[in-house]
Amino acid sequence: MTTTDVKFPKAETGRTIAEERLHRKQQLAAAFRLFGRFGFDEGVAGHITARDPEHSDMFWVNPFGRSFKQMRVSDLILVSHEGAVVQGDAPVNQAAFAIHSQVHAARPDVIAAAHSHSIYGKSWSALGRLLDPLTQDACAFYKDHALFDDYTGVVLDLEEGKRIGHALGDHKAVILRNHGLLTVGHSVDEAVWWFITMERSCQAQLLAEAAGTPILIDDDAATLTASQVGSHVSGYVSFQPLYAKITREQPDLFD
Ligand SMILES: [Zn+2]
16 A cells, blocks of 8 residues: 555545634644644744634634643634734734734735744754755755744734745745744644654754764755655645544543
């Protein structure tokens, strides 16, 4: 059996709006539990957002100050394009609003965006460089990520969020210099998988460069590999084992 024979559930199948909303919220709650498990939390920093399927200028996000490790579907809040919490009774992280509202506005194709202060992502970001095609996995980002080459403090104003959205362009990820990683996708699954594998690609490049002089994958092979491991479908599929495991182990995330 090859991977093309395996039947994975489709990211978008004839669900009603209410079913699609619940689906996205469940993926989001599971994504936070995984971010917690991977140690991507740093105090109150970090946010993953999912666009609402009905009100496309609104997004679901984690409430300010709640641990990723304890996130439940019922904890998620819905935020308008003006920054108002329109469902849920917890405050929104202002940086989450400033960055994610502008990324969602700049990229109508994007359903979800993920950002945290994960240790290898922020370490790599301090170098002000794009990732090189050092490994098969890193090729998912070959010519498909950008650098936001600026840092002026915590992102609290919409203008800076807009500049981040502009830097992201039509890529799947952007490295925020001296800050960390931000990834996007056509599903929560995809955005979260890109974040996890990009964090590990930063770790791999840091390790390889600390140990010696890495050999780069050549342009032809990196381009081919990017088409194999960097597609929307590949990102979605790669997330499924993680989703299955975390929902089996922590079913209270569905509460
Ligand atoms: Zn941040």
